Amino acid sequence: MQDLATLGQRIRHFRVGRGLTLDQLGSAVGIAGSQLSLMENGRREPRLSLLTAIADTLGVRLADLLEASAPNERARLEIELTSMQRSSIYASLGLPVLRPARSLTDDALRALVGLHRELARRASEAIATPEEARRGNTLLRQRMRVVGNYLPDIERVAEDLVRGVGHSVGALTHRSVSRMAEQLGFDLVHVDDLPHSARSVTDLANGRIYLPPASIPGGHGLRSMALQAMAHRVLEHDEPATYADFLQQRLEINYFAAACLMPLTQSVNFLREAKASRNIAVEDFRDAFGVTHEAAALRLTNLATSHLDMEIHFLRVGGAGGVSKAYENDGLRLPVDVTGSTEGQLVCRRWSARVALTRTNRTTEYYQYTDTPEGTFFESTQTGSSGDDEFSITIGVPFAQAKWFRGRETINRELSRCPDETCCRRPSGDLATRWSGKAWSSAKLHAHILSPLPSGTFPGVDDQELYAFLEAHAD
Template sequence: MTSATWDRGLALAPAGSDGTDELDAIALGRRIRHLRKSRSLTLDDVSAAVSLAPSALSMLENGKREPKLAQLKALAACFEVPVDELLGTEPPSRRAALEIQLERAQRGPLYQALGLPTVRVGSRLPMDVLESLVGLQNELERRLNEQAATPEEARRANTSLRHEMRQRNNYYREIEQEAARVLAAVGHSGGPLSQHKAADIAEHLGFSLHYVGNLPHSTRSVTDLKNHRIYLTQVSRADHDPRSVLLQALGHYVLGHQTPQSYAEFLSQRVATNYFAAALMMPEKETAAFLHRAKDERELAVEDLRDAFAVSYESAAHRFTNLATEHLGITCHFQKVHESGILHKAYENDGVNFPADHTGAIEGQSICRYWTSRVVFDVQDKFRSFEQYTDTIKGTYWCTARTERHSSGLYSLSIGVPFEHVKYFRGRDTKERCQSKCPDESCCRRPPAQLSELWSGNAWPATRANTHLLAAMPTGAFPGVDETEVYRFLQDQSG
């Protein structure tokens, strides 16, 4: 048995996020059972000694219940061992270690996702069967771990990051403070951040800017940390604000990012630099004051924020989610939905029921056709924002949405709030209203009965093959970037 295997038998799990140790009920239960049997005691014997029902003691031994401190002390006294021995760092036997591993595996999401029956882990389970089951589980986990940077991994990373954003109300104080220090250093006095002032920020941080026509095709910018140069390209595409591209590149430097070791870390860094750029173009102090005035006047509108700071509607919508809860006490949600109805990105801390798969991932899911983010595609007036009330299974939400065209198609961008907050927004007097029963399939996923009767079995659509859905995520520390191409580019420039 390797040390790594023995580590899985610790009675104390790794420290949690709050810095405290978490009790491992499975390992503790196996140790209690081992001590009881090694002393030829029955459940009834121990139960009487510690004033605990035999059924409760059995649940402790099976890891289905955590003991109280008083019960731990009573058990230790019964077995005539220190409490620390009950919480030992090593399983009492090889069999106990294997039983602990199998119990943990069967209670984990991987085993449960297989839909297999649970094996009763008891003394009657033959040792060779126990070893085979544990070996199969370990090999399955190993093979899954080898599939690095798969779309599944990306969805898991996105889901984890979205949970973190929700817990923080999408507000990152440490990034706000870094952005404020940079703006103060260059003397930004307010109003939209000009490209000239963005260049001043680069100069203040010790970087020179170089516009080139041969930037590696997989990049938007390349930073030469050796010579403190940032290489950019002048393009006509409106997908990316040139200020944002530069400020994101500087964000990696200011925030002290190192080469990412996983896709999750890469994604987290990308979100942080996007946030940093937004905090520079829409400073917290000014933006919060702007939003407070609009709230007091009951005229909150994302397009006003867009116009006040000369940014895109999408950037303004994202920035609103950063500050709405922290400064205004308003919970909200954001969606970016493709014209096909597929959810591209989203955020929520208001309880809205985004569609999700069994892992909690929402990317790639179809949004209800009665939600504002779908209805807006059929609205003729594209100049003004479209507002709608939607009655959902989670309550009534008011949303404002616009559509914007990108290189990959037409997208809707929407901000929504629970009904209790709508009184602060312009457009609250809209008469548009829809009802959504999703995820009930009868809402919009199942064709109407009359159409089904006419066409079911008589239609064969030629689907558009989305081959990118079958491909693995690009490999490398920076997914999709050809490092050889980047290094050759830098070598040519420095030469």
């Protein structure tokens, strides 16, 4: 529709320039003036032979009519207004369509287009809600399940860059990450005044990637932050147009960073050797590449299906039992809400992800077999803490594939009947009889429920803070 609108505007531009009316030009090319009007308004596509006749009559080349750009500023604004009034955003308002007639002044036209742009911008920001995030995450998880959580194009790009700085074995060093940045035209700069809503900031004008201070606890995470920032350039990302775009880009930059920190060839060789000796363990994988337990567990999900011929599931679960990240292609039935989203849903109390959080000794991985309505799964769980909350990281596989993993000899076994609520959601009959109507409690209010999400070009990042930071560091 946009192309037809531009074509129509170009026909009108040259017709008016020749001083012809619709009827005069229509008569010259053998059509009614009303038909020509439909073409100029972008509502009818002319045949190529008719376009050729119009061009000849107007004394211009056919290529002049078919150019993709509007013939002037007024035409560009009219095209944009017409296009925006066709959008679902405008249609949802139930307002009439305003035709940009000649009587509409240029200033009025600019004001209308400006209002439509602001309406579109605010609608784009408004979709960054918890509900939209859950829907987006659900669709993304479903797509990744289809491809086995494996993105070969990003694997190749990451491996080429790592090889380009001479890295071949062991943990990727900070120096190697810096050299990768230099090859891409960036300097890594550590500052202590990053916008509070940003993990890193990339100054494209001056070729700088700003990161938190190098001395922060757990500084190994800075490698991942730097690689994620570089990934936007390497993967040629544009500014996200929708929240779904933002989620897709976030997945891709995280994948790229993991593929650099744990390169494909090295990782697959390591895991195949572990499988051959029936000793796959996330903690060994983690230590071999100097990454976090969560990063190693997620990386295992990337490679397990495509390179180890096994199905797998991953869970990050908070101290209260809610899911914050999840992936499965092994048949485990994840807890979901009515939209199909699993983020924020409670996992069964019998699953390893929650049983491990009740243990007193959490220094080592916890192993467990879990019987579910979908079958028996072997699970390995490590716990940790972040801020004022604790969490668990779980990797699991179907029973038949437990033979490849360390900890398979465990005698820990639990029976889960979830999603049947009698499994662990409802109190027993005796407890319900004893306490029903005799207790009162106040729920803990999670701070994030009341915290507004900064809205801007990049969801969650405050534009004002971002641009003020860049201006302060521009010199």
